[in-house]
Amino acid sequence: MKRPIISFAQDTVGDWLAQLSCGHTQHVRHQPPFQSRLWATTEEGRQSKLGQTLDCPYCERLELPEHFVPFHQTPEFTESTGPAGLQKDHTTKPGVWAKIWVTEGALRYHLDGLNQRFDLAPGTVGVVVPEVLHHVEPLGQVRFSVEFYKAPE
Numbered sequence: 001m002k003r004p005i006i007s008f009a010q011d012t013v014g015d016w017l018a019q020l021s022c023g024h025t026q027h028v029r030h031q032p033p034f035q036s037r038l039w040a041t042t043e044e045g046r047q048s049k050l051g052q053t054l055d056c057p058y059c060e061r062l063e064l065p066e067h068f069v070p071f072h073q074t075p076e077f078t079e080s081t082g083p084a085g086l087q088k089d090h091t092t093k094p095g096v097w098a099k100i101w102v103t104e105g106a107l108r109y110h111l112d113g114l115n116q117r118f119d120l121a122p123g124t125v126g127v128v129v130p131e132v133l134h135h136v137e138p139l140g141q142v143r144f145s146v147e148f149y150k151a152p153e
C-alpha cells in the first residue's frame with residue numbers, strides 16, 4: 001500500500017528512516033551498488049522526497065504501529081445501537097488506526113479496501129488500517145466497541 005513520507009529520522013546507528021503517514025517507518029539507505037539513494041544523504045535531498053510515497057508492507061499485514069497509543073474508545077454498541085455509518089464503507093483519517101473489540105456475539109468485519117473479511121468474536125480483534133475502506137456487519141446479536149490509536153504526542 002502506498003503511503004506518503006511525512007518526515008525523516010535517524011535510527012540508533014545513524015541510518016535514515018522515512019516516516020510514513022501510517023505510522024510505519026522504512027530505511028532509506030544509500031548503499032551503492034545495491035541501493036542508490038544519494039538523496040537520502042543530504043537534508044536537501046530528503047526534503048525533496050517529502051510527500052512522495054513508498055510501499056508499506058506493514059499496512060498490508062494490518063500491523064498497528066507498536067508505539068501508537070489509544071486516544072478514544074467508543075461506547076459499547078449492539079447490532080441496533082451502532083452508528084449507521086459503521087455499516088457502510090468508511091475510512092479513518094491518515095495516521096488513525098483502530099481496534100474492533102467484540103465482547104459478545106459475532107461481527108463480520110469487511111476490509112473492502114484490501115479485499116479481506118474477518119469474523120470477529122470475543123478474543124478476535126479486528127484491526128482498522130488508516131484510510132482503507134471498511135465496514136462491519138452484525139451477525140445476529142452482538143456487543144462491540146472501537147478503540148482508536150494514533151502516534152504519541
Ligand SMILES: [Zn+2]
Nearest residue numbers: 022024056059
Ligand atoms: Zn504502514
